[in-house]
Amino acid sequence: MTRQERADFVLRRLGQLYPDPPIPLDHSDAFTLLVAVLLSAQCTDVRVNQVTPALFKLGGTPHELAAVPVEEIESIVRPCGLGPQKARAIKELSRLLVAGHEGQVPASLEALEKLPGVGHKTAQVVMAQAFGEPSFPVDTHIHRLAQRWELTQGKSVLQTERDLKKLFPRDAWNKLHLQIIYYGREHCTARGCDGTVCEICRVCFPARQRPKRTRKA
The missing domain is CATH 1.10.1670.10 (Helix-hairpin-Helix base-excision DNA repair enzymes (C-terminal))
Known part of the structure; x- marks a missing residue:
C-alpha cells in the first residue's frame, strides 16, 4: 500500500x-473545555473528569476563577500532576480573559496560544471542539x-x-x-x-x- x-x-x-x-473531556462551554484540556497535559482524561467538577463548582467562568486564590485552585488540580504550574496558569489565563477578552475564550489560534499554559495542541483542541474550526x-x-x-x-x-x-x-x-x-x-x-x-x-x-x-x- x-x-x-x-x-x-x-x-x-x-x-x-x-x-x-464523543469529546472525552467533560465540559459545558469553551472556557471549561480550555481548562480541562490544559489539565490533561501529562494526565489521563479520566482523572481530569474526576477533578473538574470540584474546580468548576469553585469557579466555572473566567471572572470567578480569576478571583480564587491560586492555592485553592492547586489543592483541587493537584491530582492531575504539575499542580503548581497548572494552578498558576488557570488563574492567570482567567485574569487575562477578563482583562483582554471580556471574559470570553477567543476563537483565534494565535490569541489562544498567547494564554499561559496553552500550547499549540491545546489551542487546536479548543478551536476544533469548541468552535468547530478545522484543526488536527x-x-x-x-x-x-x-x-x-x-x-x-x-x-x-x-x-x-x-x-x-x-x-x-x-x-x-x-x-x-x-x-x-x-x-x-x-x-x-x-x-x-x-x-x-x-x-x-x-x-x-x-x-x-x-x-x-x-x-x-
Whole structure:
C-alpha cells in the first residue's frame, strides 16, 4: 500500500468504528473545555473528569476563577500532576480573559496560544471542539500511531500534524483526531500492538505477518 492508500483505509475504517466519537473531556462551554484540556497535559482524561467538577463548582467562568486564590485552585488540580504550574496558569489565563477578552475564550489560534499554559495542541483542541474550526491536534498518542502506520516520518508532533493534514481531507480533521485517539486506546496500544496485532496494522502491513525464517542447522 502507498502512504495515501493507507491513509484512505484508516479514514474509512475509523469512520466505521467511531462514526460519532464523543469529546472525552467533560465540559459545558469553551472556557471549561480550555481548562480541562490544559489539565490533561501529562494526565489521563479520566482523572481530569474526576477533578473538574470540584474546580468548576469553585469557579466555572473566567471572572470567578480569576478571583480564587491560586492555592485553592492547586489543592483541587493537584491530582492531575504539575499542580503548581497548572494552578498558576488557570488563574492567570482567567485574569487575562477578563482583562483582554471580556471574559470570553477567543476563537483565534494565535490569541489562544498567547494564554499561559496553552500550547499549540491545546489551542487546536479548543478551536476544533469548541468552535468547530478545522484543526488536527496531534498529541503523543496520535504521533505514535501516525509513525506506526507510516503516515509520517516526522520526528516532531508539528511535522506529523503537517503530514496528516496533507493526507486527510480538511472536513475530516476534527473528527479524525478523536477517532485515532479512541482507536489507539482500544486497539493499537503502545504495548498491546507491535505493528502486527490490530486490524489497521494487519491490513496496511500484511508483510509484517510473515513468519521469520529460521536458519537450518
